[in-house]
Amino acid sequence: MIARIVWVLGIFLCFLFGWFVYVIIPSQVLDPSPEGEETPPPNFGLVEVGQQVYGANGCSGCHTQLVRPANMGSDIARGWGNRRTLPVDYYHETNPFLGIVRIGPDLSNIGKRKKDSSWFYILLYEPNQIFPGTIMPPYKYLFRKVRAEGKRNPQALPPELDRTLPNGMQIMPSPEAVALVAYLLSLDRSYPTQPKKQ
Amino acid sequence: MSNPMVESQEWIGSGVSRPVSLDRSFFIPVIFMLVAAFFWLLVSMGFALLGAGKIVIPSLLGSWGWLTFGRIGLASFLVFSYGWGMNGGLAYALYLIGKNAQEPFRGSGYFLCSALFWNLSIFIGMMAVLIGEIPSLSWAGWPDFVLFLLLLNYSLMNYWIVKKLLVSGSFLRSLSHSYLLIALLWFPWAIGSLFIFFHWLVIRGVSFASMEWWFNEGFLHLWLAPVGLSMLYDYVEGRNGQRSSSFLGWLGLILFFLCSNFASASHLIGAPFPLWIVGLGIAARILLILGAVAIGIDLLQRLKKRIQANKQNIFSRYFLIAFYCFLIAIVGDGCIAMPFVSRLVHFSFVEIAFLVLFIYGFYSFVLMGMAHYLYSNFFRKPWLSETFLKITFWTNMYGISFLFVFLFLGGIVQSVELENAELPFSQVVESVLPYLRGAGMSATLILFSQLTYCFLLLLMFLMPVEKEGIEKNEKNLSRSI
Incomplete structure (x- = not known):
């Protein structure tokens, strides 16, 4: 009986130790506030919705958002960032x-x-137009074909992108596409990190 | 105790695989879970094939958001892990308990009910992922309410099995039971922890990524691996009373279990984490090789003996291939975790290749071997065509081998070219594309194999019972492979 209890307790202790190291400790030591570095402004409104659209379409299945240090790969040399990403970059x-x-x-x-x-x-509507031969799938379902009422909407996509587009119609981004693009435009982690002002 | 699968004297003396003696109260839930597992396997492979098709023709079915690459990729992965992997694993767990049980399974009804709701939860989760309800976690990518449903149903199914294991104390003597206990206890702990952190405790930023990888690695090494190893050990341990406790086997278990708990951070190399966390992950990942080698040496000797005794039945072959895939995947994963290799291959298809080898080559193969063994024994009917059975085995094996090789080679090309910052990213993708197409073809081969197997299974199920069916079946199989 004692052997059973010891064995099961041992299993749980191991679980607990792994959990403590990778769940509890990071949540304490990787939190840069309040004495740490100044945090970037949080995402609000359209950008926040765009972040959800990014997740909902599984974009992170193909794209990373992590710049490794210069000695750990060619990320910085490729121009993907001017410095490695830090915990503060993901704070919010x-x-x-x-x-x-x-x-x-x-x-x-x-x-x-x-x-x-x-x-x-x-890029979202027809990736081949930007990168010929790319394997990025088109996200046409994030766009709507709507009737052009008089003047062409400045947000409308060039009609050449869709040869089957009937006359008098235009391709407009849906609210999801607008939010997604707002989120992508907001992705700039090149700011210098500095200590929080007291 | 009513026993629909009566052991024949011929079987006992034949030296070939022993027919399973299992009460109907165990038999029905086991078969239900196995059938559901095969259903989800087909669904998952269907999505995987569509994903492969989208790599060749990116605009394929592109006007439907619910079939976009990011969603079907995740759906395929989740359905494979929870639908195929966990259904099959739980079916095996129940079988393991049932074959040694002295009394019928009194909780059969509620187990079946929970199993039904478990599968319903997977279906709801799959639909939610397809419509875009994704929290963007890879291995726990279900919406929160599905996580809760899975936890609830799993706990209900798990309760009786764990209770039996604890009361019998068999996990102290048998490696197969011990591995199984680890797996069964880990899942509710991990998923419960995720659920609590999502809802009641604030966790954000990179700490979230740490928790995500803790879960991902745990699912691989503390659920899939122990269940798979338990099946291998159950196979080599053989009949009741032949439980052995080799020192190397236990050493392997302890090393593997201890290191698995800490291996997750090796994936966070280059990420904004303290060096000690990443270093601990890398060290654990490399030490995991020692555990795998100890298990490997112990298992290989016993597997060889068992396969000779079983006259090389088809399920023996499945077990043997699974065993080698396990070793290659763990050793390979350990090697690519070393910093000087990792800086090259991180985020490349090399990592995916070893993951694929682990889940498709090791876990899926051992589960298919176990399912084949159970079906053959339970139904006591002949398989319609031994040629087709041979085809399913070999196409599956070649499919997985090619899939691994294509992804591995593609990953090497990708890693080398990514190192050259002068080379545009689009050119890197162009170089990798032929390998991805090759991988897609391999996935087709695997799907073909699984479809054939399911078709044969369906035919066997519909055919009338033959008294000597299983003997005929096994004799044919012994000759054919």
Whole structure:
């Protein structure tokens, strides 16, 4: 009987120890506030919704958001960031998209590299237009074909993207696409990290 | 105790695989879980195949958001792990308890009911993932309410099995029971912890990533691996009363179990974590090799003996392939965790290749071997065609081998080219593409194999009972492989 109890307790102690090291300790030591570095502003409104759209479409299945230090890979040399990412960069994210594999490029600082929202809309609607031969799937379901009432909407995509587009119609990003692009444009972790002002 | 599967005297003396003596109260839930497992396996492979198709033609079914690459990839993974992996694992757990039970399974009804709701939860979760309700966790990527349903139903199913294991104390003597106990206890602990942290305790930033990897690695090494190893040990341990307690086997178990708890941080190399956390993960990952080698030496001798005794039945082959895949996956994973290798291959398909080898090569193969063994024994009917059975085995084996090789080679090319910062990323993807297409073809081969197997199973199920069916079945199989 004692042997059974010892064995089962041993199993639970091992579970507990692993849990303590990887769940409890990080939640304490990796929290940069309040005495640590100054934190970036939290995501609000459209950007926050865009973050959810990013997650809902499984973008993190192909893209990482993690710049490794210069001695750990070519991330910085590739221009994916000017420094390695730090805990403070993810401070306000309840679910950071660090990623698992790079089928697409790292997006930690995509908002710094590309500042044109129409570039993102075209990429989402027809990735081949931007990167011929890419394996990125098109996200046409994030767009709507709507009747153009008079003047062409400035947010509308170039009609050449869809040869089957009937006359008088235009391709407009859905609210989800607008939010997603707002989120992507917000991804800029190139700010210098500094101690919090007292 | 009513026993629909009566052992024949010929069987006992034949030296080939022993027919299972299992009461109907165990038999029905076991078969239900196994059938559900095969159903989810097909669904998962269907999604995987569609994902492979999307790599060749990215616009394939692109106008439907619920079939976008990111969602079906996750759905395939989750359905495979929870639908195929856990259903099969729990069926095996119940079988293991049932074959030594002295009385019928009194909780059969509620077990079946929980099993039904468990599968319903997986279905709801799968639909939720497809419509975009994803918290973006890889191995626990279910919406919160599905996590709760899974935890509840798992606990209900688990209760009776764990109670039996604890009361019998068999886990102190038998490696198969000991491995099983570890797995059964880990899951409610881990998923309960995730649930509490999501809802009641604030965890954010990179600590969340640490917790995610703690769960991911735990699922691999503290659920799938122990259940798979338990099946292998149960197979080599043989009949009741032949439980052995080899020193090497126990050493392997302890090393493997201890290191598995700490191996997760090796995936966080280069991530913003303190060096000691990552270092601990890498050290545990490398030490895991020692555990796997101890298990390997112990198992290989016993497997060889058992396979000779079983005259190389088809399920013996499944077990043997699974065993080798386990060793290669653990040793390979340990090697790529070393910092000088990891800096090259991190985030590449090399990591995915070893993961695929572990879950498809090791766990899936050992589960298929076990399922084949149980079906053959339970139904006591001949398989329709031994040629088709041979085909399913070999196509499955070649499918997984090619899948691993293509992903591994593609990953090496990807790693080397990514190192050259002058090379545009699009060119790196272009170089990897042929390998990904090869991997897609391999996935097709695996799906074909599984479809054939399920078709044969269905035919066997529909055929009338033959008294000498299983003997005929096994004699044919012994000759054919």
